[in-house]
Amino acid sequence: MGLTTYYIFASLDGFVAAEDNGLDWLYELDPGDRDFSTYMEGVGAFAMGSSTYESVLRDSGLLEHPERWIEGHRGRPAWVFSGRELPAVPGAEITFVYGDVRPVHAAMVAAAGDKGVFIAGGGGLAAEFFAAGLLDRIVVGVVPAILTAGKPLFPQPVTSAQLKLEHVEHVRQVAYLTYACLR
Secondary structure, eight states, X not given: OOOEEEEEEEETTSEEEOTXXXXXXXXXXXXXXXXXXXXXXXXXXXXXXXXXXXXXXXXXXXXXXXXXXXXXXXXXXXXEEOSSOOOOOTTOOEEEEOSOHHHHXXXXXXXXXXXXXXXXXXXXXXHHHHHTTOOOEEEEEEESOOOSSSEESOSSOOOTTSEEEEEEEEETTEEEEEEEEOO
């Protein structure tokens, strides 16, 4: 069984999206600086919240070009946590869910097989997985941008007693920090 990882890009001041859920600050980077395709090869299932899903739909034009999702995630099911109805990407393997992350995590682990589970965001969803003891690690790609406001990396306090730095990597403009979640 693979690890459950919250893998996210954040501004220097700790935000994962602007106040309007915009990611323009992230898209200013050269695509090579924010490429995590190698990581995704080891992912068998993933989850995201409704705001992240809506940003991905909007920024990638997925409703008009569903083949982009299919090409990127063929054989990799997704779960979207939302308390409201959202449009589905035609032909995509997406399950819309609401509520407790534990049964969804069990389904994701089963679907992932020996691969990992990716928590794509946002911070609120990652915090629920963390609180349930289901998050194994956090990987943050720190981007040289300062937003001053927006969606936080994590909406609740987490102390150094709960995290252990495992790896630091520098890829051009981004510093990748990998932390183990201690239980």
